[in-house]
Amino acid sequence: MNIVIIDDTTADIEYCKELLAKNFDNSNILECFADSVAGLEYVNKHKPDLLILDMEMPQLGGLDLIKQLKSARTEIVFYTSHAGFALEAYRNFALGFLLKPINEPEFVGIITKALHRLEQEKKGNLGLDNLKSALQALENKKVPIPTMGCTYFPKVMDIVRLESVDSYAKIHLADGNIHLSSYGIKHFEQSLTPPLFFRVHKSHLVNLKRVEKLFPDGTLVMNNGDHIPVARRRRAELLELF
Template sequence: MTIVLIDDDISDIEYCKELLSKNFDGFDTLEYFTDPLKGLEYLNEHKPDLLIVDVEMPNLSGLNLLKDLKSPNTEVVFCTSHDKFAIDAYRHFALGFLLKPYNETEFIAIITKALHRLGSSKKEPVNNKLLLDTLALENKKIAIPTLGCTYFSKIMDIVRLESVDSYAKIHLTDGNIHISSYGIKFFENSLTPPLFFRVHKSHLVNVKKITKFFPDGTLVLDTGERIPVARRRRAGLLELFNGQSTSVLN
């Protein structure tokens, strides 16, 4: 088994090597790079089993490195000192995520999970493009035109949109509500699956805010709000969770 570490901080690489040597065995090669461009070159040539890569690096970020990775069977574990990154997105795509400074117990758990996936005959390939599109959407802001002014909100701060006549009522995580003269259709072009889903002609919801789904077609959000799901849209909503973390619907 070949493991590759890519991180611009050599002290993090050394600690990662120490944790691997202390808690795991059975790997033949352990390569490391502080230059992500050289690391990517090695990855595409040798196609290692496991990659542990920092998210934020000069010249080439971990996310862009994943985009250029030509080794579909390599198991990827991301690490970063900034928890602002989309932890849920990584987990939904069955990728590991480590927060710096490393906690040894969490490190063992994430690496063990990655190694189990490597040995699984049922391992499903990760859709890298979908992952990158999801992460890009999560860190993006959206303009909300209203009669008084235009607000700018982070997309992931939107809980749901509700159609009221020809207007759109935008509900935010902080409890604020903006009423836009533009309808839901206008926002639907930017708020797309897999993060947002049009569950009803009058409702567009942030999928990550869903906590329950009842057989009668009622969604419950983490705000406690209950949203109807049109019968013809229920199958599509459930399909959205296939291959992701379906625990949100339990």
């Protein structure tokens, strides 16, 4: 966890450093600043995980400073001698608020909370990266479509939608071609899965990247102009995917 401390009182900076070294082995103090203007410039450039910030400083106070922060992911812990600043601190999205003189158990609790939140954010970002990679791999994949005459291999992204016709599947492609497969729609649903494809109706499987709009009556319009009915019980789930 990369940390920056901004406080015009040197003794308070040293005490924060002491508590961090004592209680958090994984903390890395990048810099400490008594000059809030210089501190703001550094934080905007290096975007630390955590900013421990005094509320009352000459030139640029804590509340004014965070209004100029460029890093939305930097967690902020305020501390000050006046409890009256607490509400204002939380209104400005502070993770925590500490009163001077700093109480060690309270300090440890707040920093632990910051660590936990940062870990959750990293997990979320990793999950998003994995999802993007999976989507990219799926988009470049080709899908075999067995028909009565031969087997076609269109790219996944070229498939607009699949339609169930009796025990067969009708595959509509972006170039306007339509193939009738001897396999049913369930066969293709095994490989054409969310978050790229979604079964909006028992008879329709659609490419979500080819969707143009959804009408209140549950009619889905694809980018090739096709109108698809969405089953009532699947509309909420469909909207969540977007």
